[in-house]
Amino acid sequence: MKKYTGIALIGVLVVGIAGFISLDAISATSFVTMKVASDVHETGKMIGHVTYELRGVDGNIKHYSQSDNVIVDIGTDCAATAIFDTAGSSMKDDGTGNMIPVCTLGGNGGFAFIAIGNATGLTNTTPLSSATDTALLATGGGVGSFSSGGGDEMARSVFIGASITPAASGATPSAVTTVSIASPQFSFPDLGPSGTVITQSGLFDSAAAGNMFSAKDVPGTTGSGLAVSNADTLSVTWTITLE
Numbered sequence: 187m188k189k190y191t192g193i194a195l196i197g198v199l200v201v202g203i204a205g206f207i208s209l210d211a212i213s214a215t216s217f218v219t220m221k222v223a224s225d226v227h228e229t230g231k232m233i234g235h236v237t238y239e240l241r242g243v244d245g246n247i248k249h250y251s252q253s254d255n256v257i258v259d260i261g262t263d264c265a266a267t268a269i270f271d272t273a274g275s276s277m278k279d280d281g282t283g284n285m286i287p288v289c290t291l292g293g294n295g296g297f298a299f300i301a302i303g304n305a306t307g308l309t310n311t312t313p314l315s316s317a318t319d320t321a322l323l324a325t326g327g328g329v330g331s332f333s334s335g336g337g338d339e340m341a342r343s344v345f346i347g348a349s350i351t352p353a354a355s356g357a358t359p360s361a362v363t364t365v366s367i368a369s370p371q372f373s374f375p376d377l378g379p380s381g382t383v384i385t386q387s388g389l390f391d392s393a394a395a396g397n398m399f400s401a402k403d404v405p406g407t408t409g410s411g412l413a414v415s416n417a418d419t420l421s422v423t424w425t426i427t428l429e
Contacts, residue, residue, distance in 0.1 A: 232257060232265065235425040236387065236402045241371075243417035253402065255424075256315045261297075261399035264289035264391065268296075292392030294345060297399040300369040300422050301342040303386040308403050308410055314386055315401040322386045322401065340384070342393065343369040365426040371419040383411035389424050400424075 234255035240248045267276060267289040276288040303322035308314050314323050324338030346367050353361030367389065374381070388401040404412045414420060 231427075231429045232262075233427045233429075234389075234400045234402075235427065237423040237425070238387075238404060238412065239421045239423075240412060240414065241419050241421075248418065249412060251405070253405075255400045255402035256317055256319075257400040258315075258317050258319050258398055260289065260320055260397050261389075264291060264297075264397050264399065267291070289397060292390070292396035294391065296348070297389050297391045297397075298346045298348060298367060299342055299344075299390040299393055299396070300346065300367065300424060301339050301388050301390055302372060302384050302404075302420070302422065303339045303388070304382050304411070305338055305385055308385045308405070314403050319398065319401055321395075321398055322388050339388075340382075341372055342390065343372070345393070346370075361429075363428045365428070366423060367425075368423040369421060371421050373419050374414050374416055377414070377416050381413060381415035383413050384420065385411035387422050 234257050235252065236255050237250075237252040239250050242248045263278075267287075268291060271288065277285040278288050280286045301322060305314055305323040307323075322339045346369060349366040349368075351364045351366070353363045355361070384404050386401060386403055389399045390396045391399065412420075
């Protein structure tokens, strides 16, 4: 009798494990009929969302837009390191056979700086931002009278204290935590009468250089960027949702 009981138990375990493995790939229908499935909740999703608000000299809104961003590879690496590898011992191949740390976080230990850039080449069908990016792009755009000029990063905010809204207890269908990082207003006093076009923004962990968590093209109203002039101010708000 014990022999048959043991065989039956093994069969139940095999079926349960097979159902769990196929949960994402095939269907969860049969698995959710099991009691234990009622306690299973898929977590770990990170979704980035960016809002741009441009105001003119009179303080009125000239442009408002919002859209999802691209969380880049180094961003997910740094997030995993910050959560699980507190000793900083995880290493990866840099592509040439050299082993380097998966991520070394910037001085403040978190992503709390927003940068904007004016690289050229953005169109409705050709995005600038991709998952392999590690910084805002440099493609020869921009104007020399703005800061150091260029066509890459134009300005970066000071440290921004994030506003965290914790997940509501017992929320249905699922609880989410939101992190909001809102920049002080970017101003453009050195642009000159011709102005420039903002085409990218990014979220970083340092006041200079550092790691980029995510990036987003700024399509504006024409699909090629957001035109700004001397008297304009631009606010950028990054919202990360964790489920």
